[in-house]
Structure formats: structure tokens, C-alpha cells
Amino acid sequence: MIAAGEVGTVKNGKAARKNAGVQAAGGVLARKVTRLSEHIVEIISDSGEGAQKCGQSFGAIVAQMGLGVWTTEIIPAEIRPPARSVAGASGNRIRIGSKHISNGGNETDLVIAFNEQVLLGRVRANELKPGCTILLESMWRDDRRIATTYADAVDQLLAAGFKVVEIPMDKECRKIVSDPRKGKNMFVLGILCGLYSLDLQTARDQVVLTFGKKSAKVIESNIALLDAGYAWADANLDFKYEVPATKSTEPQIVVNGNTALALGVLASGMEICAMYPITPATSTSHYLSDAFQEVGGVVHQAEDEIAACAFAIGASYAGKCTVTVTSGPGYSLKQEAIGLAVMGEIPLVVINVQRGGPSTGQPTKTEQGDLMTAIFGSHGDAPKVVIAPGTIEECFYSVITARKIAETFNMVVVILSDANLASSQQPFKRPMFDEAWLAPPIDQSAIPAGAKPYDWDPKTGLARRFIPGQPGGMHTLTGLAHDENSHVAYDAEINQRAMRARSLKLATLQKTLKPPTVFGDRTGDLLVIGWGSTKGAIEEAVEGLRQEGKKVSSTHLTFIQPMPPGIKEILAGFKKVITIENNWSDSPVDEMIDESNRRYSALAMLLRSRYLVDVDCWSECRGTPLKPNTVRRVILEAIA
Amino acid sequence: MNELNVLNGANGASMVAPMAAPINVNDCLLQLYEEHYELEDYQKGVPRWCTGCGDNAILTAVQRLCRDEKLAPEKTVFVSGIGCSSRLPHYMNTYGFHSLHGRALPIAEGVRLARPDLKVFVNMGDGDCCSIGAAHWIHAIRYNMNMTAMLHDNNIYGLTKKQASPTSPIGLKTNTTPRGSYLEALNPLTVTLGVSNVSFVAQVVDWIPKLLYQTLSAAYHHKGFSFVRIIQRCPEWLPTHMDEYLHDPQRVLLLHHENGLEIDSELAKRYTKMEEHDPSDLNRAREIASGSDPIPVGILYRNENVPLYEEVRADTRLRTTSLVKNGLEAEFDKFTIWPEGHARATA
Ligand SMILES: Cc1ncc(C[n+]2csc(CCOP(=O)(O)OP(=O)(O)O)c2C)c(N)n1
Ligand code: SF4
Numbered sequence: 001m002i003a004a005g006e007v008g009t010v011k012n013g014k015a016a017r018k019n020a021g022v023q024a025a026g027g028v029l030a031r032k033v034t035r036l037s038e039h040i041v042e043i044i045s046d047s048g049e050g051a052q053k054c055g056q057s058f059g060a061i062v063a064q065m066g067l068g069v070w071t072t073e074i075i076p077a078e079i080r081p082p083a084r085s086v087a088g089a090s091g092n093r094i095r096i097g098s099k100h101i102s103n104g105g106n107e108t109d110l111v112i113a114f115n116e117q118v119l120l121g122r123v124r125a126n127e128l129k130p131g132c133t134i135l136l137e138s139m140w141r142d143d144r145r146i147a148t149t150y151a152d153a154v155d156q157l158l159a160a161g162f163k164v165v166e167i168p169m170d171k172e173c174r175k176i177v178s179d180p181r182k183g184k185n186m187f188v189l190g191i192l193c194g195l196y197s198l199d200l201q202t203a204r205d206q207v208v209l210t211f212g213k214k215s216a217k218v219i220e221s222n223i224a225l226l227d228a229g230y231a232w233a234d235a236n237l238d239f240k241y242e243v244p245a246t247k248s249t250e251p252q253i254v255v256n257g258n259t260a261l262a263l264g265v266l267a268s269g270m271e272i273c274a275m276y277p278i279t280p281a282t283s284t285s286h287y288l289s290d291a292f293q294e295v296g297g298v299v300h301q302a303e304d305e306i307a308a309c310a311f312a313i314g315a316s317y318a319g320k321c322t323v324t325v326t327s328g329p330g331y332s333l334k335q336e337a338i339g340l341a342v343m344g345e346i347p348l349v350v351i352n353v354q355r356g357g358p359s360t361g362q363p364t365k366t367e368q369g370d371l372m373t374a375i376f377g378s379h380g381d382a383p384k385v386v387i388a389p390g391t392i393e394e395c396f397y398s399v400i401t402a403r404k405i406a407e408t409f410n411m412v413v414v415i416l417s418d419a420n421l422a423s424s425q426q427p428f429k430r431p432m433f434d435e436a437w438l439a440p441p442i443d444q445s446a447i448p449a450g451a452k453p454y455d456w457d458p459k460t461g462l463a464r465r466f467i468p469g470q471p472g473g474m475h476t477l478t479g480l481a482h483d484e485n486s487h488v489a490y491d492a493e494i495n496q497r498a499m500r501a502r503s504l505k506l507a508t509l510q511k512t513l514k515p516p517t518v519f520g521d522r523t524g525d526l527l528v529i530g531w532g533s534t535k536g537a538i539e540e541a542v543e544g545l546r547q548e549g550k551k552v553s554s555t556h557l558t559f560i561q562p563m564p565p566g567i568k569e570i571l572a573g574f575k576k577v578i579t580i581e582n583n584w585s586d587s588p589v590d591e592m593i594d595e596s597n598r599r600y601s602a603l604a605m606l607l608r609s610r611y612l613v614d615v616d617c618w619s620e621c622r623g624t625p626l627k628p629n630t631v632r633r634v635i636l637e638a639i640a
Numbered sequence: 641m642n643e644l645n646v647l648n649g650a651n652g653a654s655m656v657a658p659m660a661a662p663i664n665v666n667d668c669l670l671q672l673y674e675e676h677y678e679l680e681d682y683q684k685g686v687p688r689w690c691t692g693c694g695d696n697a698i699l700t701a702v703q704r705l706c707r708d709e710k711l712a713p714e715k716t717v718f719v720s721g722i723g724c725s726s727r728l729p730h731y732m733n734t735y736g737f738h739s740l741h742g743r744a745l746p747i748a749e750g751v752r753l754a755r756p757d758l759k760v761f762v763n764m765g766d767g768d769c770c771s772i773g774a775a776h777w778i779h780a781i782r783y784n785m786n787m788t789a790m791l792h793d794n795n796i797y798g799l800t801k802k803q804a805s806p807t808s809p810i811g812l813k814t815n816t817t818p819r820g821s822y823l824e825a826l827n828p829l830t831v832t833l834g835v836s837n838v839s840f841v842a843q844v845v846d847w848i849p850k851l852l853y854q855t856l857s858a859a860y861h862h863k864g865f866s867f868v869r870i871i872q873r874c875p876e877w878l879p880t881h882m883d884e885y886l887h888d889p890q891r892v893l894l895l896h897h898e899n900g901l902e903i904d905s906e907l908a909k910r911y912t913k914m915e916e917h918d919p920s921d922l923n924r925a926r927e928i929a930s931g932s933d934p935i936p937v938g939i940l941y942r943n944e945n946v947p948l949y950e951e952v953r954a955d956t957r958l959r960t961t962s963l964v965k966n967g968l969e970a971e972f973d974k975f976t977i978w979p980e981g982h983a984r985a986t987a
Binding site: 063064247248249250251252253254255259263266267269271272274291292293294295296297298300302303304306307308310311312313314315316317318319320322336337340344427430431433435438442468469470471472473474475476477478479480487488 | 743745953954955963975
């Protein structure tokens with residue numbers, strides 16, 4: 001991994017302040033162009049100032065140019081936090097690179113901020129790289145009430161070693177629009193396009209797309225702002241970056257994880273999504289509400305999560321496998337109904353876009369805290385399938401797989417995404433529609449005489465599903481213990497047999513799974529195991545260390561219940577095994593912690609119990625996606 | 641097939657006069673065969689309710705209704721929650737879904753939205769519907785999906801053995817209120833009539849079978865969410881609770897109207913306390929609903945013009961593979977970056 005190149009002639013300190021915004025005499029700057037293999041840029045503002053839109057458009061333009069890209073939303077906890085507040089930073093973080101980018105990366109290399117307060121928020125969160133370049137709106141210097149705070153903040157930033165370039169965004173935008181609050185973001189987009197030597201026409205096309213539904217006048221003025229920003233950067237900034245692109249020869253699709261899930265719902269043939277709004281899951285249903293209009297389908301916004309899950313179960317029971325989308329607190333509420341689907345053997349897909357917990361926790365922040373609940377949640381023994389996509393692309397395909405498994409095995413399939421995947425964007429190979437993805441039509445053929453609604457195959461646990469409308473199949477499905485005829489039965493024998501059948505289905509599914517692939521050699525000093533959204537960060541760190549000759553490999557589990565075959569063999573090839581996760585585990589060096597009371601992270605706990613291997617763990621719950629550098633540090637400590 | 645040959649004659653010649661449009665005898669026969677049902681076609685097992693339990697009367701009325709309406713058992717679904725009353729689907733030879741305490745309505749809604757071709761009935765207890773399921777109940781009225789919901793209201797928790805229910809009257813001694821219930825009873829009728837979008841509300845008692853049948857039949861024929869509160873005896877826990885109403889016809893107020901229930905002469909002789917009530921009169925319905933003694937019985941409110949959720953929300957297009965394909969490809973296209981010179985997948 002290559003860090004940002006040194007920026008040559010950034011105007012520093014007092015000189016910067018004096019020169020910033022001043023057209024250079026003669027119009028030609030002695031410009032230093034730095035070639036980079038990757039860079040991370042952040043655009044932040046008060047919420048409502050459009051930094052999100054600016055960042056997303058920038059990400060899209062960069063992707064169009066053929067660069068690898070990963071965008072991450074920066075979302076404050078409140079919808080409209082007070083303006084100019086440290087906690088109010090709202091915007092987007094875009095990691096761009098010559099190669100494929102698999103995660104949000106480490107600290108930011110360049111940040112463009114609409115005020116100094118939101119910037120301080122990012123500094124305090126340790127999200128900016130030491131010496132990072134800061135492009136800062138300078139209008140506050142002229143605001144009598146704010147000037148002193150502003151100047152102090154800038155001095156602090158300079159003292160901390162950041163390179164600050166002040167830009168008169170407001171003043172420049174006023175030359176084009178009367179309300180710069182509404183247009184600054186496109187001016188800034190122009191600056192960025194200039195700074196990264198992007199194709200201006202591609203950028204203009206993107207602006208047209210971004211404002212597609214707005215009037216021609218709006219589009220025109222935004223393009224004018226973009227052009228102005230581009231020109232301003234060209235005339236006033238004495239540095240530029242170039243990240244060479246390797247253009248993809250294949251069509252690519254750029255969406256965030258939630259949209260990918262929604263597209264997966266469409267592609268899987270499901271036509272009902274039952275939900276109740278909850279961050280960060282909801283945008284999946286926003287997208288579906290619109291897209292369903294084209295292909296036929298309904299998003300049912302229920303009165304609560306309990307109803308949403310029950311509604312999905314009713315629809316699935318009636319023959320249409322249905323999805324319910326939620327996040328942690330909503331997932332907790334669905335537990336009882338999920339148990340019913342398990343007991344009744346009703347196919348059901350539940351998507352849990354995890355957020356920080358417990359309780360309402362951290363709505364906009366990421367965490368992998370729901371793995372145990374997904375596997376063991378709901379009372380009694382309620383076996384269900386749990387899969388965790390590791391990339392945006394996997395978000396899409398996981399839904400298709402989930403629907404298929406749900407209907408083949410008459411099981412509940414839980415998909416564990418998280419806030420990190422939900423709002424991150426990354427290009428992946430454009431899927432081409434495949435008829436085999438779709439759900440089969442509802443079977444309304446007559447049930448042969450003598451067939452039973454729970455005719456469990458003694459070898460696989462599977463039984464054919466009876467769907468209302470099928471003559472001869474009348475029975476009453478119940479959440480109570482029941483026999484093969486769906487008759488309520490509490491006999492010791494019957495309960496044992498039914499429990500066995502429901503559990504056996506997991507083993508049957510397991511036999512169809514492929515062993516996980518190992519990233520790196522199959523033997524070595526350390527194996528890192530991860531699951532879900534940390535995939536990119538873990539693999540990037542492992543790849544870097546392997547290039548340095550370290551004997552480290554990693555493997556990533558997509559199926560967590562059931563676990564695929566072959567894991568034991570993989571574990572056996574390494575001297576040490578560690579899971580790295582975004583959930584809680586006790587640090588073994590804490591004073592109160594010893595082997596008898598240490599709480600392990602979720603996957604480590606599962607692997608330890610299943611394979612009787614001393615799987616160590618490292619985890620954090622900072623609400624932020626795992627950084628490759630953090631993983632790198634953890635690995636180096638583990639092999640030290 | 642054999643019967644067909646007999647009807648068609650050995651040589652297969654049509655028995656219909658040559659000038660008339662040809663009749664497909666095959667179809668007629670199938671229809672005849674499928675549309676004739678006996679009571680036992682709907683009966684299953686031996687109900688395990690206590691002797692004298694009002695649930696038995698409800699079951700009988702429902703089975704008769706299915707037979708009279710010729711409901712194909714495979715196209716009929718009884719969804720219930722949890723409680724004594726919620727056992728009802730087990731005794732119906734139709735499809736059934738005995739679900740979770742309080743959650744029958746959202747499950748039934750899912751069935752209904754997925755499958756408008758199915759007839760959906762819902763059975764709930766008073767704890768089931770008015771306590772744990774209260775949110776779902778209120779929203780089921782709002783959604784107004786075409787289904788018939790029966791509230792088996794015995795004023796008590798039956799299955800969990802005599803705890804106070806939201807409809808228990810003040811002073812009722814139960815296991816959780818040994819010195820008498822201390823809260824004003826919830827009135828399911830006024831609650832239902834208070835929700836906008838309400839489209840059908842009726843009340844009946846389990847001990848007048850003819851009226852029970854008539855009321856359920858009217859509910860079934862209503863296009864929309866029909867809610868019937870059935871005041872039901874629980875001889876196990878409250879053996880004398882309803883006796884005074886049972887033995888004194890004057891404690892029952894019969895609602896009748898040309899747009900409501902017609903009272904046959906036999907009933908009219910016994911239940912002389914009557915009111916002519918037009919079910920389209922919401923204000924009067926609310927007044928009647930708030931009275932509990934005498935018990936108003938009949939259709940309180942009916943409005944066929946409330947839009948049906950499944951019609952407002954449903955997609956009327958046939959969801960074909962090519963529709964999905966085109967829609968999906970178009971969605972993909974919104975987010976696709978095409979390399980230069982690459983032909984697009986869709987025109
Ligand atoms: C979540 C949940 N809480 C509690 C129960 C226990 N429970 C079973 S039936 C019931 C109430 C029964 O009363 P009611 O709904 O009035 O029906 P009835 O038995 O009187 O017909 C309760 C509380 C349960 N099954 N599930
Ligand atoms: S306990 Fe009451 S409600 Fe339950 S079956 Fe017995 S009589 Fe009926």
C-alpha cells in the first residue's frame with residue numbers, strides 16, 4: 001500500500017492565508033504534480049450543505065474514469081445538528097486508487113471542509129492523516145462573530161502540522177449564484193476534479209445525472225459552478241495529483257450495500273418486502289419502493305417490526321417468499337416471529353443491517369454485534385441459516401442465494417450486512433439477468449393422497465412444502481410442537497423427531513457448501529479469520545504483510561451457520577489463529593481479565609467451541625469501519 | 641371422466657340441441673363436483689374446548705358459513721393467534737395458521753397481500769387482539785384488507801387460566817385481580833369505530849346461533865376488513881358471568897335494518913328489545929357501541945367505499961419473467977459504467 005506522495009509547494013502558514021484565493025500573477029503557476037497509486041479525500045460540511053452529493057458525484061466520476069473507488073458516508077447522529085458544530089460533520093470520504101479498492105482504507109490524505117468546526121470533529125476522531133492537506137472555506141475570516149475562533153482553529157491546525165489552504169468558496173460562488181449554500185458543493189466538486197486532473201466533460205455529464213430530475217436552469221447553474229471550481233483550482237492551486245487509471249473492459253455497477261441488497265431482492269424474484277423504518281437499513285426499502293413499481297412488487301411499511309416480520313411470514317406461508325429488512329433493535333423484536341417461521345418451516349429472508357448496539361446504540365455507526373443473536377436468537381432451539389456478505393457485490397448475490405436456500409430448505413435465512421456496507425459504494429462487475437435467479441411460480445398442484453405436510457426425510461430433514469390453494473393439502477400450521485401431520489403433539493418421541501428434522505436441514509445444507517478459500521498460503525505463522533464487511537480491510541493488510549515476507553494468510557467466512565466444510569483442515573496449517581472483528585471482546589491485558597473470564601469476540605467463540613482450537617481474537621467497537629492499518633498492527637503484534 | 645362418457649352417450653354425441661351453442665359438459669361436471677360441499681368437508685377432529693364453551697358455537701357457525709358459501713377448503717385460510725379461541729383453525733378442514741399470541745392480524749395481512757385468491761378469516765381472543773395485539777388490530781382497521789376478523793371475547797384469559805383481560809368489567813375477580821378488577825373495561829367496538837378507514841363492525845353473542853350465523857355471513861360478504869366481536873361464554877373460569885344476559889332476553893338489544901340484519905319472526909318473538917339502526921350512520925353506531933347493557937347485537941357500521949389496501953397497493957400487471965428482466969436491467973443500467981465501445985445490454 002502506498003501512502004500519499006508529498007505535496008510540493010503547498011502554500012503554508014501566513015503565506016497561504018495571504019495567497020489563498022489570489023489569482024497568481026501571469027496566470028501560470030509553478031505546479032507540482034504528484035503521481036499517486038491511491039489517495040483518500042474527504043468532503044465535509046454542515047448537514048444540508050450538500051457535501052454528501054458532492055462526494056457521491058466525485059466517487060461516480062472517478063469510477064467513470066476507471067479508477068478503483070470506495071466511498072463512505074460521514075453521517076452525524078442528528079438529522080440537522082447545529083451549524084458549525086464539531087459533532088455535525090456530514091459528508092463523504094472517497095478512497096480512490098489505480099487498482100481495485102476493497103475498503104475505506106486508513107486515514108484521510110486530503111480534506112475539503114466547508115467550515116473549521118466540522119473539520120475539528122474529524123481531527124478529534126483521528127480520521128485525518130498527520131500532515132494531511134486541508135482545503136478550507138475562508139469566508140469565516142470575514143465574519144466578525146466567528147473570525148477569532150476561526151483564526152484560532154486554523155492556527156491550531158497549522159501547529160498540528162496540517163497543510164492548510166484557504167479557499168474563498170462563498171465569494172467565488174456568489175459570482176454565479178445568489179445563494180452559495182446551495183451551490184458550493186458543485187464548485188468544490190470542480191476544485192476536486194481540477195486537483196485530481198479528472199476529465200471535465202465526464203464531470204459535467206455526472207452533474208447532469210445528479211440533478212437529472214431538476215429544471216434545466218438548475219442543471220446549467222450547477223455546471224457553471226463545476227466549471228468555475230475547476231478553473232479556480234487550475235489558476236490558484238500550485239499542486240495537483242494524478243492517480244493513473246486502468247480502465248475496466250467490463251461494464252461495472254456502482255451502488256452502496258443497501259441498494260445492492262434491494263437489487264438482489266428484485267433479482268431473486270421476491271415481490272414483497274415488509275419493513276418498519278430503522279437506520280441504517282431503511283434505504284433498502286426506499287430504493288425497492290421505487291424499483292418495485294417497474295417490475296411489480298410491494299413494500300409494506302408495517303406498524304412495527306413485529307408486524308413486519310409476521311406479515312412477511314404470512315406472505316411466505318401463502319407461497320411467496322418474502323423479505324423483511326431491519327437493523328439491530330428491529331431484529332430483536334422480530335425474534336419471536338422468526339422462531340415461528342423456524343417451527344412452521346416457512347421460508348423467510350431476514351436482512352439485518354447491523355448498527356452499533358446494544359439497545360438503540362449507535363444508529364449511524366457500524367458494528368458486527370449481532371452474530372450471536374442471528375444464530376442463537378429466538379427462544380428454544382431455532383436453527384436458521386446465517387450468511388454475511390463481505391463486499392457490496394456479495395450484498396447483491398447473497399439475497400438471491402438466501403431466497404433459494406430459504407425455499408429449498410423451508411428455512412429462515414438471515415443476511416448480516418452492516419452500516420459500513422450499507423452506505424459504502426464500490427464498483428463491481430455488472431450482473432446480467434439470469435432467469436435461474438427468480439423464484440419458481442407458486443405450486444398449486446394437488447397434494448397426492450397420504451402425503452403429510454411435514455413428511456421429514458429421515459436422511460435430510462427436508463419435507464415438501466404445502467401451499468394454500470393446493471387441493472388435498474389442508475392442514476393447520478402451528479408454532480406449537482407438532483407431528484408430521486401438523487397436529488399439535490407433545491409426545492417425547494415426536495418432539496425429538498421434529499427437532500432432529502429441523503436441525504438436520506443445516507447439516508444437509510452444509511454438505512452442499514464449498515470450503516472457504518484461503519487468501520495467501522495454506523500454511524504459515526498466522527491465520528486471520530474474519531466475516532462480513534471487514535473482508536477488504538483484512539485482505540489488504542494481509543496482502544501488504546505478505547509482500548513484506550510475513551507468513552500470514554486470511555480466510556473469510558460468508559456462511560456462518562452452517563459453517564462450510566474444510567475449516568478444521570485450514571486451521572491446522574497455521575501456528576496461530578486469530579479472528580479480527582468489529583464487536584466486543586475483552587482485552588487479555590486488562591487487569592481483571594484472565595483465561596477463566598475473558599469474553600471472546602463472536603466468531604472466535606464459535607470457532608473455539610466447534611474446532612477445539614485456541615482461536616485468539618482481536619476486536620474493536622469504535623463505530624468506524626476497520627482500517628487496514630489497524631489490522632496490520634494487530635497482525636504484527638500477534639506474530640511478534 | 642367415466643361420468644362424462646355416460647352423459648355424452650357412448651358415441652360421444654352431444655345431447656344438446658344442434659342449434660344451441662355447444663356446452664362443455666366437462667366443465668359443468670367439474671363445477672358441480674367441486675362446488676358442492678357437506679358440513680363434514682369442513683370438520684376436522686374433535687374440538688377440545690370445555691363443555692359449554694362459546695368457541696364451539698362459533699366453530700359451528702363458521703363451518704356452516706363455509707358450506708353455504710361453497711368455499712373451496714383449499715382456498716380458505718383460518719389464521720389465529722394464541723389462546724383457547726385460537727385453536728379454531730385446528731378444527732377446520734381448510735388451510736390454517738395457528739400463529740403467535742397477538743400476531744394473527746399481520747400474518748393474515750401477509751397471506752392476503754400475497755394471495756388475493758384466498759379467503760381469509762382471523763380468530764382472536766380478547767387478550768390476543770385487544771392487549772398484546774392492540775397495535776396490529778388498530779392498524780388492521782386502517783389497512784382495510786378484505787378479510788373477516790372474529791374477536792372471541794370472553795372477558796377473561798382462558799388458556800392461561802383466568803387472568804384479567806382488557807375487556808374484564810370492573811370488579812371481576814380473577815387470579816390477577818383477586819379483589820376485583822380495578823380498570824374500566826376496554827370497549828372493542830368503540831375503539832374500532834374510532835379508527836379512520838373502519839369499514840365493518842358488528843357484535844353478536846355466542847348463545848343465539850341464528851344471529852351468530854347471520855352476522856358472520858354479513859361480515860363475510862362485506863368487501864373490506866370486517867370486525868365481529870362475539871361475546872363468548874367461558875364456563876370454565878366464569879361459569880355464571882353471562883347468565884343474566886343469557887336468561888333475560890330483555891338484556892339483548894337487536895339491531896335490524898333493511899341494510900342490516902333481518903330478524904326472523906321466531907327471534908323477534910323472543911328478543912323484543914329492538915332498534916332499527918341504519919349501519920351507514922356512524923354517529924349512531926358509536927352511541928350504540930358505547931352501551932353494554934342491554935348488549936347491542938347486529939351490524940353497527942358498514943361502509944363498502946373504503947379503499948382496500950390490497951387494491952391500492954397491488955400491482956395489476958402480470959409479473960412475468962420478461963417484466964422482471966427488463967425492469968432489473970433498467971435498474972442496473974442506472975448505476976452502470978460502460979467501458980468505451982461496449983454495447984449496452986439493453987437498447
Ligand atoms: C408472547 C406471549 N405472551 C404470553 C403468552 C401466554 N398466553 C397464551 S394465551 C394467552 C391469553 C389468552 O387469552 P385470550 O387471548 O383472551 O384468549 P382465550 O384463551 O380466552 O380464548 C396468553 C397470555 C404467549 N403464548 N405468548
Ligand atoms: S377455558 Fe374457557 S375459553 Fe377456554 S376452552 Fe374452556 S371454556 Fe372455553
